[in-house]
Amino acid sequence: MNAISDSIVITKRQLLQLARVPEVLIFSTIQPVMFVLLFRYVFGGSIETGQPGGYVQLLMPGIFVQTVAFTLAATASGLAEDMKKGLIDRFRSLPIARSALILGRTLGDSLLNIVVLAVMGIAGFVVGWRPTSGVFSIILAFLFLLFFGYALSWVGIYIGLSARDARVVQNVSFLVTFPLTFLSNAFAPTTGMPRPLQYVAEWNPVSTMVAACRQLFGLENEFGATAGSFPSENPLTMSLIYMAIIMIIFVPMSVKKYQNASN
């Protein structure tokens, strides 16, 4: 299977980049750790949760989901950079499967997520995060997070191939990911939002992801306006449906975009 081995070469290239410029890895882990500390100590004191163990129990799943959601931006800007340098043209002129480059890139970004999630988990533990479910559920939650990041990196592929400039890519990806992660139950209960916004926030895939992770880590869920609805009752299933929808739309679109890519 050449397509697979070609993708692995591309994934290795990304790992090699990290080895050559270790600062990239250092800063992409420092940032989420900084978020953990800021949210834990800045908001943690003023948000009332009735949650045993405090705000940090609710925060960690939220911040995990936010971090993997930012994979979208990482994938998009990495690809835009390759476009700009003409590397995409070179890859496209090689006798390799045309899906290999984008497949390899999405895998590489997922590998990076493993490292980032591990470091964040440790940081969370240090500041008091204690999941109460079993080991199996915890592992399942992390796999879930990785898969969510993987699905979103296909959106990143599409954005990266569509934009003409790497700076635009940064802006577009943040325009997508910021409202998506903050208009959710990730950092604050949705019940404080205006009612129409609550509906949006609670149907948001980020919310169902956060709720699913909270469940897997052994917490109760709080949905306001949509309590009793399908996403609020089945956050895990709903998140899987969302991921499937994202992949079904963006995998073929990204592959097609790559095949026709020309700058």
Add this chain to the structure above:
Amino acid sequence: MKSVIAENLVKTYNKGKVKALDGLSLDVEEGTVLSVLGPNGAGKTTTVRILATLLSPDSGNATVGGIDVIRHPEKVREIIGLSGQYAAVDETLTGWDNLVMFGRLYHLNKKAAVKRADELLERFSLTDSAKRPIKTYSGGMRRRLDLAASLIVQPKVLFLDEPTTGLDPRGRQEMWGVIEELVKGGVTLLLTTQYLEEADQLADDIVVIDHGKVIARGSSDALKKEVGGERLEVVVDQANIAKTLEIVARVSGNKATLDEGLRRISAPVSTGSMALMEVLRSMDSEGIHALDVGLKRPSLDDVFMSLTGHAAEVEEVK
């Protein structure tokens, strides 16, 4: 045998508003070098991108190594090498990393990929910088590495899209040396350039394109002849101008013209060096000393001017 054939390629951008190629046809004989010469925006890069399977034409046909580029692009990719206008290599990785990676993507095993990378680095005088990130390379080194990456599996046909654009004169000289070596090795090469002297230096055949069409084709010599023959030029002292004008006019059988500022007398000649000798003999017998004398052949710049009616818009080196 023709290694590359393009027939009536048409390509438009922006929904037909910009016509990049307007019925372009060309071919390259196996083992020869064809230079596609033209100003910015003439359609050089579009032509290369179509032949290298990166772009589909709106209409027209093309084959590379006898394979149809539109119907079997994956087979064409196995026999071509492409080196573009920008050094398309991973800048954070070292030269060695890049070549090994591309070797792996050409499906060499690890050992063979390493061996090939070492060979190519040696051949392009990059061994000393092999373990440095490309970011630290000079423009010329990047281009050489980029070229090396396109030679990993001895391509049958090599496309070089403006291989020296943006290089300083030294980098350009080095690159020419490398390309001349390749040509001696017998590769079929299609090279685009906006430098007239580059086409003159490297190519067997030249096609001149403008606005997406071929406007002239031939060897460098043939193209120059098309524009007109040689001119004889003599520079003399002020006192000898009148007599020299007479001699030059008589020998050439044409009207001689004078550039007063330079004190240079010139006339078109058809007999080349014979005419030159005769002029010098006549001047000698009159006791006239020539300060400078020579036969000037038209440059490719002149060719371009007379073919297109406008000068080649060559961008300044950055």
